[in-house]
Amino acid sequence: MENQLTILSESLDRKLQVLQDIRKYNEQQEQSFLSETIKLEDFDEAIEEKGRLIERLNKLDEGFEAVYSRLAEELKGNREKYKAQIAELQNKIRQVTELGTSIQAQEKRNKALVEQYFSKSRENIRQERKNSKAAYNYYKNMSGNSVSSSQFMDSRQ
Numbered sequence: 001m002e003n004q005l006t007i008l009s010e011s012l013d014r015k016l017q018v019l020q021d022i023r024k025y026n027e028q029q030e031q032s033f034l035s036e037t038i039k040l041e042d043f044d045e046a047i048e049e050k051g052r053l054i055e056r057l058n059k060l061d062e063g064f065e066a067v068y069s070r071l072a073e074e075l076k077g078n079r080e081k082y083k084a085q086i087a088e089l090q091n092k093i094r095q096v097t098e099l100g101t102s103i104q105a106q107e108k109r110n111k112a113l114v115e116q117y118f119s120k121s122r123e124n125i126r127q128e129r130k131n132s133k134a135a136y137n138y139y140k141n142m143s144g145n146s147v148s149s150s151q152f153m154d155s156r157q
Helices: 002-035 040-077 083-142
Strands: none
Touching: 002 040, 002 083
């Protein structure tokens, strides 16, 4: 029983570490979008790494749930005997929950920053197209390739 409680505690420690790693990636993404020094390759790489961390987190959750489900009945019957370990586990679970909530808030902020970045990018592309079209039309008009309208021609002879 003691070993299984230790396994649960270590699992929560690993989960906290993975969550902290995810938070670091989120902070890096937030800083790059705020400073507008975005390298999309770095952004893609960070997304992939966060995906791997999330997979690892899910595996840790599955392992924790499997061990806890085996221990649940025995813990209920011997609450006083394992009071210190239970309190430690509850504290770690609270930390995991708080960190998870913090990460969700970060993700929401980062999503808004990403949407804002791409919205600006689309607007810049639209503006560039307009400018390019205007320059092309100006060049075409100035080079004499456009046909003169007959209203400007003197039709008297």
